[in-house]
Amino acid sequence: MTAVAIVGAGPAGFYAAEALKLADQTLEVHLYDRYPMPFGLTRYGIAPDHQRLKAPAQLFQRTGAMPGVRFFGGVEIGHDVSLDVLRSTYSAVLLAHGAQADERLTLNGTTPVEVRTAREMVAWYNGVPDIPADDFNLQRQHVVIIGNGNVAIDIARVLSRPVNELAVTDISDRALLELHRSQVRRVHLIGRRGPVQARFTTRELRELGELPGVAVRLRPQYLELGAACQTELDHHSGDQARRNIDLMRDWATCQTHPDSYRELHLHFGLVAEAMERDADGHGQLLLRRMRLVGAPFAQRSEPTDEQIRLRCDLLISSIGFQVISLPGLDLPCSPGLSHAQGRVLDAQGLLIPGLYVAGWAKRGPSGVLGTNRACAQETVQSMLADRSNWPQPESGAMKILLDRLFAGDIPPVVWEDWLHLDHLEKEIGRAEGRPRIKFDDMNKLHDVLRKYRSSKPRAE
Ligand SMILES: Cc1cc2nc3c(=O)[nH]c(=O)nc-3n(C[C@H](O)[C@H](O)[C@H](O)COP(=O)(O)OP(=O)(O)OC[C@H]3O[C@@H](n4cnc5c(N)ncnc54)[C@H](O)[C@@H]3O)c2cc1C
Ligand SMILES: NC(=O)c1ccc[n+]([C@@H]2O[C@H](COP(=O)([O-])OP(=O)(O)OC[C@H]3O[C@@H](n4cnc5c(N)ncnc54)[C@H](OP(=O)(O)O)[C@@H]3O)[C@@H](O)[C@H]2O)c1
Secondary structure: OOEEEEEOOOHHHHHHHHHHHHHOOOOEEEEEEOOOOOOOHHHHOOOOOOHHHHOHHHHHHHHHOOOOEEEEEOOOEOOOEOHHHHHHHOOEEEEOOOOOEEOOOOOEOOOOOEEEEHHHHHHHHOOOOOOOOOOOOOOOOEEEEEOOOHHHHHHHHHHHOOHHHHOOOOOOHHHHHHHHOOOOOEEEEEOOOOOOOOOOOHHHHHHHHOOOOEEEEOOHHHHOOOHHHHHHHHOHHHHHHHHHHHHHHHHHHOOOOOOOOEEEEEEOOEEEEEEEEOOOOOEEEEEEEEEEEOOOOOOEEEEEEEEEEEEOOEEEEOOOEEOOOOOOOOOOEOOOEOEEOOEEEOOOOOEEEEEEEOOHHHHOOOOOOOHHHHHHHHHHHHHHHHHHHOOOOOOOHHHHHHHHHHHOOOOOEOHHHHHHHHHHHHHHHHHOOOOOOOOOOHHHHHHHHHHHHHOOOOOO
């Protein structure tokens, strides 16, 4: 039997598992994930009010049920099992561990109000189970989000959407509770460049204008474009930006929202510099106004003399993610691990036999779910082409590893466990008219699993 291990049961891991099995049904494919539940950011990233976008999970569900595919949830490679052990146990190891760190926002001096990252907020509202229920306090009126990507938009939307609309989604119960008490009245989205360079997609932007009770505001001056921006917009690659600008022009010229109880402000060309408290004890974010200089598509931001202040009770940095290497590998990642068609290269640019990479860990933290399919397929093609040169695993190593994992206090979550949890989540959700209610508490999750396992003798 030839067995391959995949580190990370997110989209890239599942697309790779599918491609491996379609190419050779006799391959054993073992997916390891540090979380007990599979599907990565499909489950823990995509916003709860975007259920439709989670559809690829149905395909992953079918892949997970294929004979010869096994799932080991709650096993962190580099912590619970070293990468060396994994490599000596399997013929090949594919890294699909995503981007597990944040780009860091730097502010001068101390920050008197809470500064959090998009990763933390998304994990909290999506029910990642190792997070305290009260991780976010929304008893604040003014929230500032730094970043002009789709993640920043997701967060702005979740903070602004009427709670009754979120209550019919799979948002975590802990977030729902806090959103019921939310005092948030004003959300600012801050881009460091102009509206033409914003990364968000039009569909996501448009949704902000459709939120009941929410007024989207922006200064018309932001839409007075310089010649270089106009050239970028007129270029055939500027379709999305053009649609965004048209939408924002509508918002900028039609600014009466008598029924709104929340405001969502879009800002451009601003860089956060520091935070202070005003005489009333409120946080104030100091931002530098920037201007774009240079030729089209090569414009850079330059600081101006103008500084502005925004009241800020909670600052969320949504400026992108970072791929990090796994412990024991310690390779630079910029933006992903260095590779040749998915074959991992060492610091000298030499191939590391039997080690592969796919998804965000390969390309860096950009691209939607579907992007990972072609990416994983490319890697799988390289794997299959190399197959005769794969290192020989140590004999008996697989049994030793699995015996050790299943003898531990908390045995891995296997596919059958997941199917049970999935069924329960959906069943509990159905009773409340929701797609599912996620187990977002690790202790509760393990209690449920213990009960299930004890009710069902099984051979492992
Ligand atoms: C907040 C957010 C919202 C998004 N919304 C959308 C959307 O609406 N639509 C869309 O198409 N795309 C969306 N995306 C993009 C999409 O989620 C990514 O393209 C995709 O998830 C990347 O897949 P991946 O498998 O490379 O990484 P991930 O989805 O991050 O999966 C990596 C997996 O590896 C596991 N892992 C990490 N380290 C280890 C380890 N040491 N040992 C074992 N397991 C490990 C993680 O737990 C995770 O399950 C969003 C991304 C983010 C961040
Ligand atoms: N609905 C969806 O389909 C959906 C939802 C969420 C996420 N996603 C995808 O997931 C990927 C990740 O999204 P993302 O929003 O995290 O990343 P992103 O699209 O790369 O956006 C990051 C934003 O942060 C800004 N930024 C970076 N460094 C900064 C700094 N130091 N100071 C201020 N601003 C800074 C960037 O500005 P610059 O442009 O100036 O660098 C950019 O506006 C994207 O491919 C996205 O499309 C898709």
